[in-house]
Amino acid sequence: MIRIAVDAMGGDVGPAVTLPASLAFLETHPEAALVLVGQSEVMAAHPLYARLQSHAHCQIVAASEVVTMDDPLEIALRRKKDSSMRVTMNQVKDGIAQAAVSGGNTGALMAIARYVLKTMDGIDRPAIASQLPNAAGGATTVLDLGANVDCTEDHLLQFAVMGSALVASISDNPTPSVGLLNIGEEAIKGSEIIKKAGKLLQSASNSGDINFYGNVEGNDIFKGTTDIVVCDGFVGNVALKTSEGLAHMIGNFIKAEFSRNILTKIAAIAAYPVLTAFKNRFDHRRYNGAALLGLRGLVFKSHGSADAFAFERALDRAYDAARNNLLERVRERIAHAAPLLVTEQAAPIIEPFGDVAPAVSSVAVASPVSTTEH
Amino acid sequence: MIRIAVDAMGGDVGPAVTLPASLAFLETHPEAALVLVGQSEVMAAHPLYARLQSHAHCQIVAASEVVTMDDPLEIALRRKKDSSMRVTMNQVKDGIAQAAVSGGNTGALMAIARYVLKTMDGIDRPAIASQLPNAAGGATTVLDLGANVDCTEDHLLQFAVMGSALVASISDNPTPSVGLLNIGEEAIKGSEIIKKAGKLLQSASNSGDINFYGNVEGNDIFKGTTDIVVCDGFVGNVALKTSEGLAHMIGNFIKAEFSRNILTKIAAIAAYPVLTAFKNRFDHRRYNGAALLGLRGLVFKSHGSADAFAFERALDRAYDAARNNLLERVRERIAHAAPLLVTEQAAPIIEPFGDVAPAVSSVAVASPVSTTEH
Numbered sequence: 001m002i003r004i005a006v007d008a009m010g011g012d013v014g015p016a017v018t019l020p021a022s023l024a025f026l027e028t029h030p031e032a033a034l035v036l037v038g039q040s041e042v043m044a045a046h047p048l049y050a051r052l053q054s055h056a057h058c059q060i061v062a063a064s065e066v067v068t069m070d071d072p073l074e075i076a077l078r079r080k081k082d083s084s085m086r087v088t089m090n091q092v093k094d095g096i097a098q099a100a101v102s103g104g105n106t107g108a109l110m111a112i113a114r115y116v117l118k119t120m121d122g123i124d125r126p127a128i129a130s131q132l133p134n135a136a137g138g139a140t141t142v143l144d145l146g147a148n149v150d151c152t153e154d155h156l157l158q159f160a161v162m163g164s165a166l167v168a169s170i171s172d173n174p175t176p177s178v179g180l181l182n183i184g185e186e187a188i189k190g191s192e193i194i195k196k197a198g199k200l201l202q203s204a205s206n207s208g209d210i211n212f213y214g215n216v217e218g219n220d221i222f223k224g225t226t227d228i229v230v231c232d233g234f235v236g237n238v239a240l241k242t243s244e245g246l247a248h249m250i251g252n253f254i255k256a257e258f259s260r261n262i263l264t265k266i267a268a269i270a271a272y273p274v275l276t277a278f279k280n281r282f283d284h285r286r287y288n289g290a291a292l293l294g295l296r297g298l299v300f301k302s303h304g305s306a307d308a309f310a311f312e313r314a315l316d317r318a319y320d321a322a323r324n325n326l327l328e329r330v331r332e333r334i335a336h337a338a339p340l341l342v343t344e345q346a347a348p349i350i351e352p353f354g355d356v357a358p359a360v361s362s363v364a365v366a367s368p369v370s371t372t373e374h
Numbered sequence: 375m376i377r378i379a380v381d382a383m384g385g386d387v388g389p390a391v392t393l394p395a396s397l398a399f400l401e402t403h404p405e406a407a408l409v410l411v412g413q414s415e416v417m418a419a420h421p422l423y424a425r426l427q428s429h430a431h432c433q434i435v436a437a438s439e440v441v442t443m444d445d446p447l448e449i450a451l452r453r454k455k456d457s458s459m460r461v462t463m464n465q466v467k468d469g470i471a472q473a474a475v476s477g478g479n480t481g482a483l484m485a486i487a488r489y490v491l492k493t494m495d496g497i498d499r500p501a502i503a504s505q506l507p508n509a510a511g512g513a514t515t516v517l518d519l520g521a522n523v524d525c526t527e528d529h530l531l532q533f534a535v536m537g538s539a540l541v542a543s544i545s546d547n548p549t550p551s552v553g554l555l556n557i558g559e560e561a562i563k564g565s566e567i568i569k570k571a572g573k574l575l576q577s578a579s580n581s582g583d584i585n586f587y588g589n590v591e592g593n594d595i596f597k598g599t600t601d602i603v604v605c606d607g608f609v610g611n612v613a614l615k616t617s618e619g620l621a622h623m624i625g626n627f628i629k630a631e632f633s634r635n636i637l638t639k640i641a642a643i644a645a646y647p648v649l650t651a652f653k654n655r656f657d658h659r660r661y662n663g664a665a666l667l668g669l670r671g672l673v674f675k676s677h678g679s680a681d682a683f684a685f686e687r688a689l690d691r692a693y694d695a696a697r698n699n700l701l702e703r704v705r706e707r708i709a710h711a712a713p714l715l716v717t718e719q720a721a722p723i724i725e726p727f728g729d730v731a732p733a734v735s736s737v738a739v740a741s742p743v744s745t746t747e748h
Contacts (some may be wrong), residue, residue, distance in 0.1 A: 135623040146557050149565040183520050183611040191523040191608055218615030222623045234565055237557040238609050239616040241592030246617050249509040249596045250624060253655060257648040267644040274631040274638055
């Protein structure tokens with residue numbers, strides 16, 4: 001039986017979202033199980049707690065502390081060793097759960113995941129991958145979304161390989177196409193690293209490690225030109241948040257214009273089916289659940305402001321990944337691509353009592369999905 | 375009298391767009407003048423040519439060649455010395471016109487502008503700046519949008535200073551705010567160069583060179599958190615094109631949904647005022663006309679696929695910049711900020727008969743506005 005560990009305290013409101021989502025998940029997945037990790041007294045105050053506690057497929061594990069959205073990494077790692085986030089990760093490390101889901105602080109989650117689970121052989125830097133809806137009617141998987149800045153061509157190849165494993169495990173396509181995000185299709189364009197990465201990804205395509213399409217531009221993400229778009233975490237994070245900003249502005253504008261007067265309010269009623277279709281198609285909640293790839297365990301990040309519907313999607317995603325053996329797929333693909341990768345010395349694992357300064361700066365994790373998080 | 379030089383052959387269709395736009399511009403600006411540069415026989419075939427030719431404020435200058443969208447830089451520079459683009463630039467260099475506008479190949483335009491006009495003292499790399507509509511009801515000026523990759527902190531400060539001059543010259547705000555595009559608000563985040571740039575921009579703010587707000591994230595561009603957002607050209611180009619892709623997808627989706635059946639078509643009629651307001655507010659044509667900053671002359675780039683309405687906006691923008699003395703403002707601000715800048719050796723000017731290879735790679739210009747251009 002596949003079991004998912006849930007950081008019940010993570011996200012902006014904690015159990016008020018994670019508990020209803022967990023119950024809904026268990027009801028739609030009678031073959032799955034959950035481990036809910038959190039502060040007993042806080043969880044117990046929620047009306048659904050009793051039902052979850054008595055559920056045959058739900059186990060409750062106590063954690064005395066909570067990593068807040070504002071906690072610096074060194075506090076999250078060194079001071080809060082009994083945090084719900086850390087204890088959730090321990091469930092995966094100890095083999096009790098096959099994947100972990102948390103809506104907590106992204107930087108702390110990545111740091112704790114790296115410390116507890118360790119990085120996979122052949123991977124220098126774990127990456128964050130998420131899906132964005134595209135005009136082709138599907139979704140484009142983009143990585144990295146902010147876990148890594150100043151990426152080398154080797155990192156970009158690792159992202160391409162891990163992204164391919166992710167998409168292959170959650171779709172019917174065993175050879176998803178990979179685009180390298182650039183500022184022009186011509187080989188002459190782009191930075192030195194992107195040019196080297198283009199050559200390396202082509203070699204990987206020739207050896208069957210990935211299905212490389214070539215360079216793509218920013219607009220190709222939403223066009224759906226390729227199944228996967230690979231980029232430096234700085235660039236990916238800016239692209240994602242810029243898109244969020246634009247979508248937010250457009251959504252607010254449409255809402256304000258339809259509320260302007262009695263005539264536009266009537267028009268809104270007439271346009272209801274269109275507005276509903278619009279809302280459904282671009283509902284960011286449906287795409288909730290970013291994968292942290294390259295660790296020796298499956299970890300998914302929910303948006304901090306996710307509601308129960310969105311959090312349940314992150315649970316679904318983690319469950320699908322575990323069920324389809326994403327971890328083993330990533331491991332196999334990375335091993336196959338190893339001859340192409342001149343692996344650098346893996347970044348030092350953060351020692352909970354050591355000097356965290358260098359590790360902190362090497363885990364310059366930006367929130368992949370939220371601007372309300374720090 | 376302020377005179378604008380127009381590359382009448384530039385853009386996807388040339389005179390069919392540039393001639394109607396030029397006539398409309400002259401009609402709404404009786405105090406301004408134009409110099410139309412192009413192939414005589416092609417321009418003469420347009421029905422409006424006779425009116426422009428006989429217009430008191432319009433001068434026609436012949437150029438025998440045209441730089442195409444696909445021309446490599448070396449062809450544009452070395453082989454086509456009588457191109458409409460080059461001759462347009464010569465009008466500015468020779469003091470006949472105070473600004474140039476072209477809808478041609480961005481890479482060629484930047485290379486020719488650098489070669490003919492030269493880079494301003496204190497500027498290492500000219501940048502491309504454009505405006506994007508924001509939720510605050512105005513527009514955010516973003517630079518660089520693709521002229522420069524691998525920017526140093528000095529380049530980012532130059533962009534901040536030039537962007538401030540641009541916004542001050544086209545708005546009522548003498549001290550526009552500047553945000554540094556980053557992946558998080560915390561100082562710990564971002565690449566090494568961004569961290570150094572943050573400190574440098576703060577120093578420039580302390581010395582009154584710019585009004586530095588601090589770090590901003592991708593969503594702040596459309597939120598309108600700052601008047602100006604400064605970034606590496608690779609990042610800016612990706613952000614811009616990703617936004618274009620998303621806007622395009624949303625626009626198409628709304629159109630398709632309202633055309634779905636008779637009921638939704640009726641809804642579209644009811645929603646007409648809202649759809650019109652939406653179209654007007656986010657009409658990218660209104661924002662046409664990107665500034666090439668840091669040259670010893672004013673140059674504006676129109677979108678290659680601009681229609682006459684959009685091209686006229688680029689003419690307006692060039693005229694406003696010339697009228698408000700943008701060139702002198704940039705010069706003064708850069709001179710004032712000079713103590714902060716450790717100017718590197720300016721990139722070599724491309725010699726029309728020399729070896730262009732290094733210069734070509736240093737002008738890795740991506741199209742700032744169009745994905746249909748190469």
